[in-house]
Amino acid sequence: MGSLTVRQLDDKLKTLLRLRAARHGRSMEDEVRVILKGAAHEAGRDVLEHFEPAMQPAPQGARQADSKGILLIIGGGIAAYKSLDLIRRLQDRGARVRCILTPAAQHFITPLAAGALAGERAYTDLFDAQSEFDVGHIRLAREADLIVVAPATADLMAKMAGGHADDLAAAVLLATDRPILVAPAMNPRMWAAKSTQRNLAQLVADGVRVVGPNRGEMAERGESGVGRMAEPNEIVAAVEVILRKEGPLTGKRILVTSGPTHEPIDPVRFIANRSSGKQGQAIAAAAAAAGADVLLVSGPVDRPDPPGVTVVKVETARQMLEAVEKALPADVAIFAAAVADWRVDQPSGHKIKKQEGRPQQLGLVENPDILATVAHRKSGRPPLVIGFAAETDRVIVNAKAKLAKKGCDWILANDVSPETGIMGGDTNTIHLVTASGVESWPPQSKDDVARSLIGRIAAALAKAKR
Numbered sequence: 001m002g003s004l005t006v007r008q009l010d011d012k013l014k015t016l017l018r019l020r021a022a023r024h025g026r027s028m029e030d031e032v033r034v035i036l037k038g039a040a041h042e043a044g045r046d047v048l049e050h051f052e053p054a055m056q057p058a059p060q061g062a063r064q065a066d067s068k069g070i071l072l073i074i075g076g077g078i079a080a081y082k083s084l085d086l087i088r089r090l091q092d093r094g095a096r097v098r099c100i101l102t103p104a105a106q107h108f109i110t111p112l113a114a115g116a117l118a119g120e121r122a123y124t125d126l127f128d129a130q131s132e133f134d135v136g137h138i139r140l141a142r143e144a145d146l147i148v149v150a151p152a153t154a155d156l157m158a159k160m161a162g163g164h165a166d167d168l169a170a171a172v173l174l175a176t177d178r179p180i181l182v183a184p185a186m187n188p189r190m191w192a193a194k195s196t197q198r199n200l201a202q203l204v205a206d207g208v209r210v211v212g213p214n215r216g217e218m219a220e221r222g223e224s225g226v227g228r229m230a231e232p233n234e235i236v237a238a239v240e241v242i243l244r245k246e247g248p249l250t251g252k253r254i255l256v257t258s259g260p261t262h263e264p265i266d267p268v269r270f271i272a273n274r275s276s277g278k279q280g281q282a283i284a285a286a287a288a289a290a291g292a293d294v295l296l297v298s299g300p301v302d303r304p305d306p307p308g309v310t311v312v313k314v315e316t317a318r319q320m321l322e323a324v325e326k327a328l329p330a331d332v333a334i335f336a337a338a339v340a341d342w343r344v345d346q347p348s349g350h351k352i353k354k355q356e357g358r359p360q361q362l363g364l365v366e367n368p369d370i371l372a373t374v375a376h377r378k379s380g381r382p383p384l385v386i387g388f389a390a391e392t393d394r395v396i397v398n399a400k401a402k403l404a405k406k407g408c409d410w411i412l413a414n415d416v417s418p419e420t421g422i423m424g425g426d427t428n429t430i431h432l433v434t435a436s437g438v439e440s441w442p443p444q445s446k447d448d449v450a451r452s453l454i455g456r457i458a459a460a461l462a463k464a465k466r
């Protein structure tokens with residue numbers, strides 16, 4: 001059958017169609033679909049059974065977001081204005097974008113603006129008979145290749161974690177079988193609230209991907225902290241990683257830890273170390289680029305999150321262990337964090353005052369050994385557990401001893417003496433210690449170390465499958 005486009009209609013028909021489409025807030029193509037569907041309905045048979053859906057699978061060889069359908073759910077936060085920019089940036093990458101606005105989002109931006117940018121009416125109401133007739137919430141949930149929630153408010157995250165379905169956004173999120181990416185945005189106190197963190201942990205456990213939030217200034221005057229929505233280009237980068245084609249680690253779940261831990265002494269002081277988190281972040285990014293579903297548990301670092309990686313931020317060793325245990329099971333666990341060996345026995349609830357002539361004594365206790373705890377698990381041990389050994393002398397001897405003591409499969413040993421510049425620097429010199437021997441890699445960038453390691457992991461997993 002030949003195809004007919006709106007452009008080929010005669011002018012009078014086009015004008016009537018344009019007026020009718022504008023009245024219903026639809027594109028002209030969608031209006032034609034509705035008219036045809038209505039006619040078919042009246043004729044008593046579904047002649048449109050095989051009508052092309054609005055969102056098609058991507059053609060082969062396209063860019064990552066090319067021709068992918070993205071359903072953008074916009075929540076009711078100040079950052080909603082950034083989602084208008086996000087629509088454009090996703091389209092620039094070739095994606096087709098459909099929008100849902102929550103009732104609260106409509107206090108910040110209009111469905112008209114989102115619809116005009118998307119080129120298709122924005123959906124707002126679960127009980128709108130016309131929307132249900134046109135598309136329906138189940139089709140909205142299933143036709144997209146990816147659902148992006150930006151901004152994801154505390155309220156939307158709570159609804160998702162609790163399985164609510166009392167408005168269009170929540171119902172679609174519950175009904176979908178597609179990957180979901182959330183970009184949280186809220187006041188730092190709302191973000192730090194125990195309930196929000198509980199909901200976040202639940203969403204991560206449910207396989208929801210998370211980008212941001214970032215640290216920075218809030219819309220409220222004088223407020224700053226963690227809670228700013230990730231920038232549109234960061235969200236697009238995360239989308240591209242999720243929509244990326246098959247890689248050697250597609251279908252594998254990889255857990256990475258990175259950064260230092262901060263162990264409180266009192267409300268203003270802590271024990272820390274010089275780890276920058278660069279190596280762990282590079283590994284997480286390389287694993288994501290190879291197709292893995294990556295969860296990074298990060299201590300406090302001053303760097304943006306790697307793209308396409310879900311990041312859980314912690315402060316202390318005990319919080320890191322808790323986050324790691326919650327994140328299991330995983331196919332591979334890579335422990336690159338520089339976890340403090342000790343914490344203060346009894347951190348003070350108030351700032352410790354200097355007492356003239358009397359040096360302050362701090363009682364220290366050992367922190368849990370995260371690598372050994374996971375490597376020695378009786379059940380749920382990841383099939384490949386990899387640790388880092390940061391040593392300042394007898395690097396290989398100590399790394400071999402660590403491999404045996406910790407019960408892990410591989411150790412990446414590096415010399416972190418100050419003259420090497422490895423701690424906090426951009427390069428690394430690795431000795432890979434396994435049960436079958438030691439392999440010394442040449443000095444290279446931390447990104448290259450990460451890519452080499454991911455290549456090794458992919459080869460090991462492929463070999464184990466054979």
Ligand SMILES: Cc1cc2nc3c(=O)[nH]c(=O)nc-3n(C[C@H](O)[C@H](O)[C@H](O)COP(=O)(O)O)c2cc1C
Binds near residue numbers: 078079155
């Ligand atoms: C001016 C203003 C700004 C708000 N900004 C945010 C925000 O950035 N993040 C958030 O989680 N909630 C924010 N809220 C509260 C949400 O709008 C409220 O929780 C609403 O119920 C969210 O609905 P939704 O999740 O269905 O979009 C804000 C409220 C107001 C009045």
